[in-house]
Amino acid sequence: MPRQSASLITALLTFVLVANLVPLMTVPTVLPDLQARWHLTAGQAGWIGSIYFAGYAIAAPILASLSDRIDGRWVLAGSSLAGAAASIAFGICADGFWLAFALRFVSGAAMAGVHMPGLKMLADRTLGPAQLRSAGIYTSSYALGNAGSALIAGVVQSLLDWRAPFVVGGIVTLLALPALALLRPAPRQAAKEETPAHPVMLRRNRALVAYIVGFAGNTWEVFAIRVWFVACLAWTLRLPGNDIDLPNLGVVSGLAALAGVPVSIAVAELAVRYRGSTVIVVTALLSVLVCLGLAATAGGNVFVVLALLVLLQVTSFADVGALGAGAVAATHAAERGRAFGIYATVGFASGFAGPAVVGLVLERLGGTESPDAWAGAFLVMGVGSAVTAAAVWFGRSDQRPSGGR
Template structure:
């Protein structure tokens, strides 16, 4: 079907689609305790259902992104939107226990795999003017808006209509994203996309292309940095509410907002942090900015955990600062990868970037919880310090390793096209 758009600015449309596609991101997190009680799930089973989202993402993202080197990424996006809609509707209409929920959450994660990085390729293929990294930084930063709205809207629906309605109504999000890209984003036709499309096993895990990506020292640095960044980010998002609850119990002083609301509000600070962080990186050099941000984030993470027992405003301020600096290099890492990867393997590079990033996201919450149990459980202040240490140390190690091995600190180029 032809699009109804001609020559238009695709960036605002892709930002809107990004928000809509991400509305299913936190549905399960919001409904977890309700489903755990209703289905009599163990904590391990509940955690596995949450992990199913990332399992589905990791399973699909290599193929989805590599295919963007061979077809218009817009086509991949449409399949991703359909998968997200199916997964969310399946959860609301058919899920009745562990196995069905695991399946439908994996479909939901596969939907994100088909929309997030392919959506970035849709955008980068169509940007023909200005500093391309600015468009990329807005796109990646809007992940925070979509995720934050997912927490808030899912919570409102749960309170008003019940857990089934959360998934059923939120399914309108990826459906809207699909329609935006289908109807409003112009199709492209490049010579390298013509001819028959043959999918082989090597397309799913393109080892040779990934080796070529990793041989590029600059590109591989951004990928490993994104892995450390994602590990800290997703661990922090997973445990921040529990940390606020512990702080309230420890001091007996309630926060000015509910723990879930405060965590959601703090999440929004990542949006300007990511955008402005990329602007700083353009001025002082991407690698210099990334190293500064990761070290500062580590300091703030430890300070946050050590501040237990202080007033609520101290905790809230440090949590906001930590969130800001976690996100301050997000767009820079992705933009750096996009602009440093060779054009003929850019899709494979983006696939590896996303795969390792969400792999870090899978590990982060588990590492945090393991260290928390190992060092004294949730009732111990020192345990929280060690748990935060266990997730921020990866960024520090990354900085030390890359600086020692000569990761370039030169000022980045400012191309007008990717």
């Protein structure tokens, strides 16, 4: 049977990833409603917003390693079904903090069975420069799913109610199944490749460690701004002199996240063509500057704050494709499931912590109606990209990744 083209494989697996991401931003989009209806504190709201990533982090090493032993298509199919069920159940049954907390945990665990196993499947089916470009596109498409989730949730909520986005998100997730059916098994030689004499040992793989820590910094900032974007903008609009007409704020957040997709793909391409570590460091430092700008202008002019919020959605995500491609290049084919499991676990543990810590900072510094609290929140977000820049800079190699191993 002839090998499927890299472009078709990338398109199918990217669609599977994006379809599974549709429920992701449902909670952040409707968070103000949930806080009002369920009388949630800022800390509780932060936990509901971030527990998804804890579920991901806990399940990632198990499900990513499982894709080393069985056909990854089964891992992705089962995880897609579980994610769809959890999202639909949230929309129908959730009535308070604890049930919402549990269902979002399941949703995150299900996503762990799609994201990195999908990247492994992509890497196993592509070679050379096409492998790195495909990995950059696939990982960058996370923002496409993120943005699509916020857009769909915002539109559906405005037409129906806060529960409907969860049900719709679960239904869209099921569309991943026919796409998986079109994907052929991995080439036999990739499945039988022998484990190298020196398996992945983090202390011996400086490049992989740098990308793992860099991804952790990235997810800290990305998910913190994704979870708190709507709440911050809603507060800013309530301030005197800041009342302007905007679409549903979930739609605004989604459009801002969507702008990050082509930027992330472009940054990943620059990292393939030039020295990837330098590209990532410059991008991360730019995002730190945007966080500092938001901290300085919190509670100020709505046009300035809105522009910086949108810019942070873009800059925080801009290096994710380059980080993913770098991680692919730093691992051997026979080790990818385990290596990507570590990459995802550390990254999404940080993604879980980021929104929760921001929520606690907001609560301790005066709540979501305090400019000082929001200033502190953006300083905490900026720590993520600062860590990314430092990790990649100190873990840099003199050689550009070649991929295809």
